[in-house]
Amino acid sequence: MPLGKYYCDYCDKQFQDTSSARKRHLQGLQHQRARALYYDSFKAQNQIQLESIGRGVCNHFLRMGFCQYGDSCIYIHPMPQHLQNPIAQLKPAAEDAVRGGMGISLGNLPTSLRPPPEGGYPSLPFVDWG
Template sequence: MPLGKYYCDYCDKQFQDTSSARKRHLQGLQHQRAKTLYYESFKGQNQIQSDSFGRGTCNHFLRTGFCQYGDSCIYIHPKPQHLQNPISQLMPTSEDAIRGGMSISLGNLPPSLRPPPEGGYPPLPFVDWG
């Protein structure tokens, strides 16, 4: 049975698909450089990306409102307006729906994500699978 070919998108190379050949290629310097260049090509395209993307929120700052590391902390310190009522930031207002903004309202959520009705769910009929 002939072996298949493995194609590396980063390096634009094709070689025999064996575990040793693939491992040797993926650990090679040329592949590492090509992969790095590929991902670096996307860095400047999106203006939304920031220095803080991918970092977590400082739990100590959330609990106490103070962090001993200050600006040198490796985690994000949210602004006070985000701390006071984070739920209101997530729930859209009716104005958002009127303006046509891309927001989530309870009307367009799938049934599994909607809150239960006030009186609870109606009882299901008993089915004997016997």
């Protein structure tokens, strides 16, 4: 009876499906790294920053603005203030934030829940589907 094939989604690799081959693959360094990269891609940025609290700040990055090691550097590369909080830059204008003195915040409402424009919506052209 022929042996089946086992496909590892993390490594994009296929091999014979025997218990020893599967165990050897799952304990291998390449599989461990590929699996860690896959799950790290789902982590939130603030969670990654919390994990890196024990590391120091890269002095070369602070002085020069770049680091020769890039993302593989063992130290933290702090982001500029305008990149750390991009939501603060998206605040609505004052006239959009409050409408009619009622104190209703329209800046964060989806388009479907916003009131219609003052002049109403433009009419759509007639199309005969007949």
